Amino acid sequence: MNFKMIGYLTAKIMLIGAAMLVPPLIVSFIYHDGCHIPFLITIAVFLLLSIPGFIKPKKTHMFAKDGLMIVVLAWIVFSAVGALPFYLSREIPSYIDCLFETVSGFTTTGSSILTEVEHISKSLLFWRSFTHWIGGMGVLVFAMAIFSGKDAKTTHIMRAEMPGPTLGKLASKWQFSVRILYGMYAFLTFVEFIMLLFGGMNVFDSLVHSFGTAGTGGFSVKNISIGYYKSPYIQYTIAVFMMLFGINFNIYYLLLVKKFQKVKANSELKTYLTIIVVATVVIMLNIYKIYNGFEMALRQAFFQVASTVTTTGYATANFDLWPQLSRTIIFILMFVGGCAGSTGGGLKVLRVSVLVKSALSAVRKSVSPKRVLTIKNDGRTIDGNEVEGVVTYFVCYVVFMFASLIVLSLDSIDLETALTAVVTTINNIGPGLGKMIGPAGNFHDMSVLSKIVLSIDMLAGRLELYPVLMLFMPEIWKR
Amino acid sequence: MKIIIIGGGKVGRTLVRNLNDEGHDVVLIDIKSAVVDAVGDAYDVMCIEGSGTDITVLEEAGVRTADLIIAVTEKDEHNVLCGIMAKKMGAGRCVARVRNPEYYHQLQFMRDVLDINMIVNPEYLAANEISRILRFPAAMHIETFAKGRIELVEFKIDKDSPMADIPLFKLYSDHKVRILVCAVMRDNEVIIPKGDFILHAGDRIYVTSTHIDIAKFINKMHVDNQRVKSTLIIGGGRISFYLARMLGELGIKVKIIEQDMDKCNKLTDMLPKASIICADGTDRDVLIEEGIDSVDSFVSLTGIDEENIIVSMYAKQNGINKVITKINRLSFMDIVEGMGIDSLVTPKDITADVILGYVRAMDNISKIANNEIRTLYRIVGNNAEAIEFRVYENPDIVGIPLKDLRIKQNVIIAAVAKGNKIVIPSGNTVIDVGDHVIVVTTGHLKHLNEILL
Numbered sequence: 001m002n003f004k005m006i007g008y009l010t011a012k013i014m015l016i017g018a019a020m021l022v023p024p025l026i027v028s029f030i031y032h033d034g035c036h037i038p039f040l041i042t043i044a045v046f047l048l049l050s051i052p053g054f055i056k057p058k059k060t061h062m063f064a065k066d067g068l069m070i071v072v073l074a075w076i077v078f079s080a081v082g083a084l085p086f087y088l089s090r091e092i093p094s095y096i097d098c099l100f101e102t103v104s105g106f107t108t109t110g111s112s113i114l115t116e117v118e119h120i121s122k123s124l125l126f127w128r129s130f131t132h133w134i135g136g137m138g139v140l141v142f143a144m145a146i147f148s149g150k151d152a153k154t155t156h157i158m159r160a161e162m163p164g165p166t167l168g169k170l171a172s173k174w175q176f177s178v179r180i181l182y183g184m185y186a187f188l189t190f191v192e193f194i195m196l197l198f199g200g201m202n203v204f205d206s207l208v209h210s211f212g213t214a215g216t217g218g219f220s221v222k223n224i225s226i227g228y229y230k231s232p233y234i235q236y237t238i239a240v241f242m243m244l245f246g247i248n249f250n251i252y253y254l255l256l257v258k259k260f261q262k263v264k265a266n267s268e269l270k271t272y273l274t275i276i277v278v279a280t281v282v283i284m285l286n287i288y289k290i291y292n293g294f295e296m297a298l299r300q301a302f303f304q305v306a307s308t309v310t311t312t313g314y315a316t317a318n319f320d321l322w323p324q325l326s327r328t329i330i331f332i333l334m335f336v337g338g339c340a341g342s343t344g345g346g347l348k349v350l351r352v353s354v355l356v357k358s359a360l361s362a363v364r365k366s367v368s369p370k371r372v373l374t375i376k377n378d379g380r381t382i383d384g385n386e387v388e389g390v391v392t393y394f395v396c397y398v399v400f401m402f403a404s405l406i407v408l409s410l411d412s413i414d415l416e417t418a419l420t421a422v423v424t425t426i427n428n429i430g431p432g433l434g435k436m437i438g439p440a441g442n443f444h445d446m447s448v449l450s451k452i453v454l455s456i457d458m459l460a461g462r463l464e465l466y467p468v469l470m471l472f473m474p475e476i477w478k479r
Numbered sequence: 480m481k482i483i484i485i486g487g488g489k490v491g492r493t494l495v496r497n498l499n500d501e502g503h504d505v506v507l508i509d510i511k512s513a514v515v516d517a518v519g520d521a522y523d524v525m526c527i528e529g530s531g532t533d534i535t536v537l538e539e540a541g542v543r544t545a546d547l548i549i550a551v552t553e554k555d556e557h558n559v560l561c562g563i564m565a566k567k568m569g570a571g572r573c574v575a576r577v578r579n580p581e582y583y584h585q586l587q588f589m590r591d592v593l594d595i596n597m598i599v600n601p602e603y604l605a606a607n608e609i610s611r612i613l614r615f616p617a618a619m620h621i622e623t624f625a626k627g628r629i630e631l632v633e634f635k636i637d638k639d640s641p642m643a644d645i646p647l648f649k650l651y652s653d654h655k656v657r658i659l660v661c662a663v664m665r666d667n668e669v670i671i672p673k674g675d676f677i678l679h680a681g682d683r684i685y686v687t688s689t690h691i692d693i694a695k696f697i698n699k700m701h702v703d704n705q706r707v708k709s710t711l712i713i714g715g716g717r718i719s720f721y722l723a724r725m726l727g728e729l730g731i732k733v734k735i736i737e738q739d740m741d742k743c744n745k746l747t748d749m750l751p752k753a754s755i756i757c758a759d760g761t762d763r764d765v766l767i768e769e770g771i772d773s774v775d776s777f778v779s780l781t782g783i784d785e786e787n788i789i790v791s792m793y794a795k796q797n798g799i800n801k802v803i804t805k806i807n808r809l810s811f812m813d814i815v816e817g818m819g820i821d822s823l824v825t826p827k828d829i830t831a832d833v834i835l836g837y838v839r840a841m842d843n844i845s846k847i848a849n850n851e852i853r854t855l856y857r858i859v860g861n862n863a864e865a866i867e868f869r870v871y872e873n874p875d876i877v878g879i880p881l882k883d884l885r886i887k888q889n890v891i892i893a894a895v896a897k898g899n900k901i902v903i904p905s906g907n908t909v910i911d912v913g914d915h916v917i918v919v920t921t922g923h924l925k926h927l928n929e930i931l932l
Contacts, residue, residue: 064520172481172504172525383512 001476002066004057010073011053013143017078018046020134021127024085028123035123038088045081065476068467071160074140075459079103085127091120096448103455105131106139107462108343110218110313110430111437111454113444117223122204125221129211135462136215136245136343137185138162145178160467162341170253184252185343189214192241199234209314213241216344218313218430225315225439232299235316239303243276246310246338267378268339272309272349279305279333283326290322301326308333311345313430320438327433334423345428345461347397354382354390396465400457401426407453411446421446425454426461480504480842481545483570485531485561486552487514490576490601493831494549498838499524506540510552531561534568543569547841549834550575555582562595572596572841574834578603580717587899590626597626597837604833605826606721609803612822613707613776614694614729622836622856624687624867625896625915631661631687631858631865638680642700648674656696657903658688661893661919662863669862669921671891685858685865687893687917689901694729707731707801711774713760713790714781715742718805718826720749722778727752736760736769761786766793776801784808788815851927853915863919865893868927870914875928882906885932892930893917 025039082105083098092098097113104111105128114120134142138161158174170177189210196206205221212219222228226238251269254262263269284301291297300317307314308330319330337346347355354375361373374381401422408418413436420432421443431439443451460468470476480503484491487509495518499505505524508531509515519526529536531550542548548565550558555577562573574597582589586598611621622631636643642650647660662685663670663678670676678684686693710726712719715737723733723746733753737743743757758765760781771777777794779787784806791804803822806815815823840854854867870877876884881892881904895902896915902908910916918930 169519169525172506172523174523385512 001069002057002059002062005060005062006066006069006073007052008055008057009053009070010077011050013070013074013140014046014050014053014077016139016143016146017081018043018050020130021046021085023130024123024127027126028121031122033121033123035085035089035121038085039123039127041088042081042084045084049077049081065470067157068160068470069476071140071157071463072459072467072471075106075463078139079106079455079459082106082127082131086124089121089124091124096451097444100443100451100455101128102131103458104425104430105129105217105219106135107428107458108132108135108215108217108311108345109425109428109458109461110212111425111432111458112219112430112442113446113451115442115444117221125219126204126208128219129208129217129221132215132217132219133189133211134215136217137182141178142182144174145182160463170250180253181249184249184256185214188241188244188252192237195237195241196234199229199231199237201229201234209238210241212314213238213312214245214343216242216245216310216312216338216342216428218307220314226303227316227318232295235299235303238314239299239306242306242310242312242314245312246306246342246344247272248339248341250341251339265378268350268353271353272339275333275336275349276302276305276309279309279329283322283329286323286326304330305333308429309336309344309346310338310342311427311429313424315431315439318438318440320433320435320440331420331423331433334420334427334429337427347394347427350377351390351393353377354387355394358387358391393465396469397426400460400465400469404453404457408450411450413446421450421454422457425457428458428461480547480838481541482506482547482549482838483508483537483540483542483545483565485509485548485550485558486576487511487518487526488551488553489827490551490830490834491549492518493828494551494834495522495524497831497835501839503838503842506545508536508540532557532564534564537565537568545569546571547838548573551830551834552576555579559589559593559595563593566594574599574837576601576830578717580720587626597834599830599833601826601830602717603721604829605805605824606718606725608829609718609722609778609824610725610729611690612803612824613710613726613731613778613801614690614697622858622865624854624865624894624917625901628689628896628899629687629894629901629917630690630693631685631856631893631917631919632693633858634684634686636678636680636682636684640680640700642678642684643680644677646675646677647672650678654696654699656699657692658686658696659891659893659903660684661687661865661891662858662921664862671863671889671919671921685863685919687919688903691728692903707776709774710734710776710778711766711769711771711794712736713777713779713787714805715739715746715755716780716782718780719778720746722780723750723753734769734774736765761790763793766790771797771799774799776803778803778805780805782807852925858919863921864923865917865919866924868916868918870910870912870916870927872912873927875931876910877912878909880906881908881910884930886930887920887922887932889921890924890930891919893919 021039021043025036028036028039079099079102083102086092086098086101087095092101100113140157140161170180192213193206193210196209208221220226226235247269251263251266280302283305284297287301288297291300303316304319335347336352337348338344340348340350357375361375364373365371375387404422405418408422417434417436420434421437424430424432431437435441436445437443482498482503483506484494485508487507495505495507499522507518507524507526508529510530512528515526515528527536527540542565548562548570550561552558558575558577562575566573573595575595577598578600589595590598660672663672664683709732712723712733712735715735719735723735726733734756735746735753736756736758738759740757743755747755756769771794777799779790781787787804791802794802803824805824840856851868852866853869856865858865892904894917895904895908895910918924
């Protein structure tokens with residue numbers, strides 16, 4: 001481990017942190033909500049932390065583990081320091097709560113400990129949602145778009161931060177790829193913002209909800225989330241954009257360069273859309289009786305499905321009160337997540353389809369043991385190592401979930417609440433099931449230990465387990 | 480420039496590293512996912528898993544907009560096919576590695592007919608490098624033109640050199656050497672010399688000619704006081720074959736020790752001038768028996784690095800001055816260099832260097848953007864340019880003897896390649912369409928026409 005180099009690069013990234021706090025600071029000045037002092041202090045802390053980034057170490061060699069380390073470290077420091085504005089403004093009294101809220105923001109989870117969102121200052125609400133936007137595409141990815149990638153082996157960092165089992169480079173240099181990605185990301189966010197404005201939402205709300213959708217985060221500025229806005233236009237717009245942000249961004253690039261054949265051939269996209277359609281139809285039929293009218297049922301079903309499968313976590317209805325079948329489908333969707341290379345969390349459609357396919361081929365093999373089978377994706381054979389990688393990931397994921405569940409059980413909450421709390425945080429969704437943490441509830445009443453564990457789960461889920469799991473390996477800390 | 484490299488072996492990786500460092504847009508195509516992963520991890524380049532002869536893969540790599548394709552996979556035929564396909568799909572230029580000696584005599588044909596801009600042969604290049612070291616250790620710098628057939632060599636004039644203090648035209652006529660001094664560096668000033676120019680000790684001169692004529696010139700001028708007369712080569716592989724042939728042409732006595740009888744028979748057939756010994760070249764007694772103490776140069780070219788090093792050290796111990804060692808793996812080169820071995824040669828490095836040189840020259844040219852210029856080197860510490868022009872229809876130059884052309888003061892026509900024939904220009908030389916003309920100038924030229932006043 002080249003700790004000096006890790007420190008140097010992590011410190012350099014802290015500059016981004018300082019820059020990130022400028023927009024909320026401006027918001028604070030616009031609304032005169034008195035939160036500018038906490039923001040200024042936080043900026044100062046970030047700048048202080050970035051000082052080692054100006055002294056370049058002699059040995060600049062880096063390997064995969066160093067890259068992973070930088071990612072985890074940057075995310076932890078960002079969350080810890082990013083929580084300061086909430087704490088210093090005394091609007092969230094407990095630091096652990098602030099941390100939980102910030103981690104939830106950066107990891108685009110959207111689980112909140114706030115019981116009364118509407119009482120919080122505008123600039124803090126803006127900051128909360130802005131962390132979604134930054135965290136969605138990645139903090140370090142953002143850093144890379146700005147800094148020159150010459151002094152770092154950037155691939156390791158990209159691999160750790162970009163969601164999904166495979167990594168698609170758009171241009172031959174990371175810096176260009178990342179700029180293209182962020183460009184498309186910003187553009188889509190802007191389009192949503194404009195469309196929400198047209199729907200009659202005010203500027204602040206449109207902006208905040210666009211951030212929440214783009215990062216597939218889910219923080220709202222209303223206690224009952226998007227349910228506050230009764231306009232079907234707004235609900236449909238947000239639902240459609242959630243769905244769009246759950247799609248692999250490479251697809252948009254392919255559309256941009258007019259390679260439509262490749263988009264058509266993308267099997268992950270097809271699976272993703274099929275899952276949404278099927279789940280929506282089944283839930284709609286199931287909840288038809290509760291709502292008056294076909295349109296209402298369709299809208300509620302579609303919104304909740306899109307929100308869950310992309311791991312956003314917005315809600316227009318309290319799906320916790322839906323019939324059991326619908327609840328179960330929502331629960332299952334929590335695991336699926338968005339497409340690889342999107343801002344969504346969860347297992348990712350690609351992994352799920354590889355898992356299902358490899359399970360099927362195992363069954364076929366048990367019938368005729370000598371049969372040779374390959375697993376294909378997009379017409380290309382996925383080699384054994386890759387399949388094994390996905391399976392191992394899944395195993396780690398399940399084990400990690402169970403471990404967290406055990407710790408949460410100390411809290412003497414019911415199994416449904418504990419289980420869905422873990423599932424919703426590790427998959428970066430937001431609300432769980434049950435009275436306490438359902439769409440109408442929040443995580444405020446959990447114990448401190450549970451909040452810490454769930455924060456780790458959120459980070460682990462966002463960074464796709466390995467970087468966080470690595471921290472628990474003793475040998476990584478030995479020189 | 481946008482460069483696509485096909486094949487991520489050692490040469491491929493060296494190219495990826497260097498070209499990426501130089502700021503080019505690099506895409507690597509390799510059939511092995513392990514290679515793709517490793518290179519993708521180590522360098523900031525685009526890596527694509529697949530075959531370089533697969534249209535969809537080439538398409539994905541962006542072959543249509545690529546300036547250069549470099550095919551360096553294991554198989555010659557595959558490389559050539561990659562090159563042809565890429566060219567047909569719209570790539571700017573292509574370089575292919577072809578190493579089979581069977582193709583050696585038809586490389587020119589393949590270049591012309593298959594439209595491959597450059598064919599590199601690592602073994603041939605390595606042999607060329609070794610022969611250069613043996614031929615003129617005094618040469619400080621060498622560039623090649625007209626696909627390697629013309630060399631531009633830099634020398635320093637010593638105090639007692641026969642070249643000093645006589646006018647150049649006398650030098651040419653007295654010694655009957657077919658060379659041309661095309662640039663002189665004196666007191667940090669670059670001079671393009673005319674026939675009445677007098678060289679002084681301490682000058683650095685740039686000489687153009689074919690490598691055979693340059694070798695003859697060196698021998699006549701005693702530039703190198705340790706002329707190599709005989710050499711002992713251990714190992715009878717491809718490099719040995721090319722090397723022995725090159726040295727044979729220069730009149731150097733060559734002895735090759737090779738263990739494999741079949742190889743020995745083949746070599747004897749192909750190299751009538753060389754003596755081929757069938758024995759274990761790493762055996763001390765064999766070396767003594769074959770006269771290791773009577774040769775003045777020694778080249779170890781077995782397939783095993785360690786044997787090469789040990790044998791070279793033994794040769795050095797026996798008082799041989801010029802010892803050249805071939806090394807395939809690069810990691811420990813610095814250790815070996817500290818062990819008293821004169822010259823290390825790494826075929827893969829040489830290949831990569833040659834391709835890199837080509838890319839750099841191409842890059843220089845692309846900044847000028849013109850199809851007349853084939854090669855461009857900046858020489859004499861970037862103070863002069865040596866440019867290879869291809870001659871197109873040009874009534875101002877074609878068909879007129881050089882003495883009747885009014886050429887600029889700071890320009891010299893250093894050599895003319897007429898197909899396979901290399902002409903060192905005199906006043907009566909006539910330039911024809913299709914010739915390649917090497918011009919050295921202290922100014923900048925974009926078109927051949929600009930050599931005229």
